[in-house]
Amino acid sequence: MKIKSVYKPASLEDAYQELLKSSKHVLMAGGAWLRLSNRTVEKAIDLGCLDLAFINDTAEAVEIGSMTTLKAVEDSEIVSGLYDGILPAALSQIVGIGLRNVVTIGGNVVARHGFSDIITPLLAMNAQLKFYDKGLLSLHEYLETRGKTTDILEKIIIAKVPSRGYFKKVRKTALDFAVINVAVTKTEAGFNISVGSRPSVGMLCETAMALLNKASNIDENLVDKAARCAADSLKFSDNHRGSGDYRRTLTEVYVKRGLLQLLDLEEKA
Ligand SMILES: Cc1cc2nc3c(=O)[nH]c(=O)nc-3n(C[C@H](O)[C@H](O)[C@H](O)COP(=O)(O)OP(=O)(O)OC[C@H]3O[C@@H](n4cnc5c(N)ncnc54)[C@H](O)[C@@H]3O)c2cc1C
Known part of the structure; x- marks a missing residue:
């Protein structure tokens, strides 16, 4: 450039x-x-x-400035306290420390890269985005918008609620982009499941979430059904990192492991 x-x-x-x-x-x-x-x-x-590199801990939420580096978020005890630390866990798997000291969380989220290992956990954490012009948008809403963004992302807001979380990145080598990434979270409002690097950008599995969240009792059979539903309801494609079918299979496996872990039905997966 x-x-x-x-x-x-x-x-x-x-x-x-x-x-x-x-x-x-x-x-x-x-x-x-x-x-x-x-x-x-x-x-x-x-x-x-512009003083956009910060992590603020307020009574209701944790706010991460868009210019905060991945390494600063990864090292933050405040962020580690949210959703069992799935965001720092995801960040720690992105290339090397040198790059994570330079790259910003805002630059990743705004770009809506299909391979993003950050959007997937943030989606499952119900993150909100504060733009300078458009104001507040949920990450989910932002991902639905198309075209180039002519706005400035100021910060990412994550509500502080009692929560559990699971994140898995499948990659061929330590420094590679993900073949698939999966996040599963649980709050009092229910489960969220998101899957990214399909190879398109992270997306919530709304049908599988509804299946779980309207059930009065969740057992292993329902977990199996929800994991299959998550895999079947998303679109997966082929690229040189893996086929769509392989990605679908991985999704079913890791959504199931995430759910079992959060339900304490299985040892840590
Ligand atoms: C070699 C390499 C490997 C990588 N591997 C991974 C990986 O495995 N997983 C992963 O998730 N990511 C990966 N990334 C991407 C990385 O995490 C960041 O998404 C990327 O580098 C952009 O961040 P940046 O701070 O460098 O942004 P920049 O390069 O400065 O900007 C990127 C884009 O975002 C826009 N932008 C930046 N900040 C804002 C803002 N606040 N408001 C509005 N627009 C803004 C810019 O105009 C530009 O269009 C990789 C990047 C590199 C270079």
Whole structure:
């Protein structure tokens, strides 16, 4: 990528106005993904000077600033206290520490990469996104929107509720993208199941969740049925990391293991 100039905005409003001025102006976070592209950028708007790197622990929620690096989130005791620490667990499996010290959580979420190991757990954690212009959107709603985002993600908000969580990334080698990733969570409101790297982006398995959440008693038979339903209800495709059929099989296996673990029906999977 060729960057002709770097702009240091004085405020979020300043950054937003610069972004709107031209399609050749881009927001720059860690820059690690941007630099892989071949495009020429007239102006890279550096989000590094806007105090967006923070982890705030409030009474109701944990708020993670969009410019917080993956390593800072991974090391946070506050974030580790949510959903059995599935977000730090997922982050610790993304490439090497050097890159995790540079790459930002916001840059990952905004880009809606199919391979994202961050969107999958955040979806299952009912994360909300706070954008500068659009305001609050659930991650689920954001993923439903299409096209390029002309807005600035300020922070990710995770409500503090009693919760359990399970995350699994299947990859061929330690540094590779996922063949599939699966997150299962449990709160008083019920179970959430999300599956990503299908190879398209993480998605909630709403039919399987409904099956579990309306049941008065969940036994191993129902867990089997829900895991099969999760695998059958999602679309999987082939790529060089694995076939759609392989991904479907893995999904059934890991959704089942996640549910059994959270129901304390099996030793840690
Ligand atoms: C070699 C390599 C391997 C990787 N492997 C994995 C992996 O296995 N799993 C995984 O989940 N991820 C992986 N990633 C992706 C990584 O986690 C980040 O998603 C990616 O690097 C983008 O983060 P960044 O901070 O570098 O963003 P940048 O490259 O600076 O920006 C990425 C995009 O997001 C936009 N953007 C950034 N911040 C904001 C914001 N606050 N508001 C609005 N738009 C914004 C930018 O304009 C740009 O379009 C990998 C990345 C690299 C380079």
